[in-house]
Amino acid sequence: MRVNYERCGYCGACVGVCKDMALELIENRIVIYEERCRRCKGCIIVCPLKALEE
Amino acid sequence: MRRVLKDEYDVLVVGAGPGGSMASYYASKHGAKTLLVEKSQEIGEPVRCAEAVPKLEEFHITPSEEFVRSYIKGGYLIAPNGKKIVVRGGKTEGYVVERKIFDKYLAIRSASLGTKIAVKSRVVDLYPCEDGFKVKVVHLGEEYTVKTKIVIAADGVESSVGEMAGLKCKKNPMEVCSCAEYEMTGVKLLDKHMMEFYFGDLSPKGYAWIFPKGDTANVGLGVIDRGKKAIEYLNEFLEHPILEGRLKDATPVEFKCGGVPVGGPIERTVDDNIMVVGDAAGQVSPLTGGGIYLAMSCGSIAGEVAAKAVKRGDYSMETLMEYERRWRERFYNTLITELKYKRILQRLGERELNIIAEVMEDNLEEIDVKEILFKVIKRAPSLLKYFKDVVA
Ligand SMILES: Cc1cc2nc3c(=O)[nH]c(=O)nc-3n(C[C@H](O)[C@H](O)[C@H](O)COP(=O)(O)OP(=O)(O)OC[C@H]3O[C@@H](n4cnc5c(N)ncnc54)[C@H](O)[C@@H]3O)c2cc1C
Ligand code: SF4
Ligand code: SF4
Numbered sequence: 001m002r003v004n005y006e007r008c009g010y011c012g013a014c015v016g017v018c019k020d021m022a023l024e025l026i027e028n029r030i031v032i033y034e035e036r037c038r039r040c041k042g043c044i045i046v047c048p049l050k051a052l053e054e
Numbered sequence: 055m056r057r058v059l060k061d062e063y064d065v066l067v068v069g070a071g072p073g074g075s076m077a078s079y080y081a082s083k084h085g086a087k088t089l090l091v092e093k094s095q096e097i098g099e100p101v102r103c104a105e106a107v108p109k110l111e112e113f114h115i116t117p118s119e120e121f122v123r124s125y126i127k128g129g130y131l132i133a134p135n136g137k138k139i140v141v142r143g144g145k146t147e148g149y150v151v152e153r154k155i156f157d158k159y160l161a162i163r164s165a166s167l168g169t170k171i172a173v174k175s176r177v178v179d180l181y182p183c184e185d186g187f188k189v190k191v192v193h194l195g196e197e198y199t200v201k202t203k204i205v206i207a208a209d210g211v212e213s214s215v216g217e218m219a220g221l222k223c224k225k226n227p228m229e230v231c232s233c234a235e236y237e238m239t240g241v242k243l244l245d246k247h248m249m250e251f252y253f254g255d256l257s258p259k260g261y262a263w264i265f266p267k268g269d270t271a272n273v274g275l276g277v278i279d280r281g282k283k284a285i286e287y288l289n290e291f292l293e294h295p296i297l298e299g300r301l302k303d304a305t306p307v308e309f310k311c312g313g314v315p316v317g318g319p320i321e322r323t324v325d326d327n328i329m330v331v332g333d334a335a336g337q338v339s340p341l342t343g344g345g346i347y348l349a350m351s352c353g354s355i356a357g358e359v360a361a362k363a364v365k366r367g368d369y370s371m372e373t374l375m376e377y378e379r380r381w382r383e384r385f386y387n388t389l390i391t392e393l394k395y396k397r398i399l400q401r402l403g404e405r406e407l408n409i410i411a412e413v414m415e416d417n418l419e420e421i422d423v424k425e426i427l428f429k430v431i432k433r434a435p436s437l438l439k440y441f442k443d444v445v446a
Binding site: 009028042048 | 093094095100102174176210211212213214217218224225226227228230232233234280283284285309310311312313315333
């Protein structure tokens with residue numbers, strides 16, 4: 001999973017659906033813990049800005 | 055600040071949104087030593103909201119000029135064919151507030167009763183210790199371990215803190231409304247005291263809104279869609295013919311986005327030494343996506359129950375269950391009914407929505423769903439298949 005920081009609105013919607021706790025919002029920066037991600041794409045669905053890509 | 059993070063507490067509340075500030079207010083009010091931890095450097099920022107709140111009297115909060123931007127008397131429900139239904143009075147009355155100021159106001163109100171607040175302080179983990187939790191907090195790159203008897207997780211849509219403690223708080227992606235919004239000035243409103251709601255293909259499985267906000271208006275929408283993004287729908291909405299050019303001269307002063315959990319409450323909001331409130335607990339109206347009022351109400355209950363538990367010296371799940379019982383008693387049935395209605399609404403196409411709008415009175419005091427459905431089915435019996443769960 002990759003974040004396009006130019007697009008991200010740091011809203012945390014993606015964090016709220018990541019059951020594997022692979023995402024964290026640190027102030028205005030989304031951090032991805034790749035080793036926890038199981039590529040379910042839930043975060044991509046809820047992102048309002050298309051800021052997440054595989 | 056560093057001193058605040060080196061102390062021990064009875065109650066540690068995570069998140070200074072409406073839920074957390076109300077919870078900490080009542081915890082402090084009833085004598086618990088309380089810390090409110092907010093990861094942003096500014097409480098109320100960034101805003102992820104259309105900022106409509108119902109009347110605040112039940113919380114003994116005076117609607118002050120400080121944060122109220124518009125007084126709301128009701129709303130227009132606008133069908134895909136443009137037919138407008140006016141709903142006025144009762145539950146539709148309220149305010150559009152400046153959340154940045156409102157959230158800060160609620161935090162200050164809590165602090166005035168003794169709540170300590172740590173800002174730019176992020177909860178990153180927690181683990182149980184003999185009679186409570188040790189909570190790991192990162193502030194300016196340094197890690198602190200704060201001991202507390204009770205944690206109240208009011209961390210909003212992110213819902214991570216309850217999850218860290220083993221409660222299932224994360225939401226299903228198809229039950230989260232994905233939202234984008236411009237706050238604009240120069241909007242030609244239908245009425246400066248009325249909210250506008252638009253339904254149909256312009257915002258699938260959700261709706262678009264224009265809410266008056268003083269000199270500006272919040273223009274946004276929420277969708278559930280695997281393909282197209284909220285921002286794309288929003289950009290189309292700004293030029294949509296249904297608005298008859300009312301945004302032609304409008305220009306944005308702020309952009310906001312976010313996710314609203316509209317799938318109903320989580321299974322369990324309580325465990326030993328912890329309670330979950332607000333968005334994190336799914337305490338959001340599935341129909342409107344409104345969560346401020348519920349976060350404030352449920353937060354108030356959680357704060358009270360926490361302080362009571364501290365007095366008794368018992369922070370077990372059994373004691374804290376009073377919170378779950380009380381919030382369920384007040385809101386559970388409504389939330390589940392709304393969830394049912396929402397699921398029906400989400401299946402309706404524009405044709406069906408237009409038929410419903412046609413049979414509805416133009417002016418309503420309250421929305422009596424059963425009566426409306428009765429008329430709809432009389433007019434178009436083929437729609438019965440959508441409604442059989444609720445009319446039976
Ligand atoms: C676009 C949009 C429009 C909306 N419009 C409306 C509306 O008009 N009316 C309405 O009633 N509701 C609306 N809502 C919903 C409403 O915003 C929420 O329901 C409400 O804010 C929930 O309050 P809360 O206290 O649970 O969480 P929040 O207000 O989200 O507060 C949570 C706080 O916790 C902090 N936090 C999170 N994790 C941590 C951590 N690990 N450590 C420390 N702090 C943390 C966050 O920074 C945040 O400040 C809207 C939502 C969106 C996205
Ligand atoms: S793909 Fe799934 S597991 Fe990976 S970050 Fe997104 S929501 Fe989390
Ligand atoms: S949902 Fe999208 S815009 Fe929001 S924080 Fe995640 S990546 Fe950024």
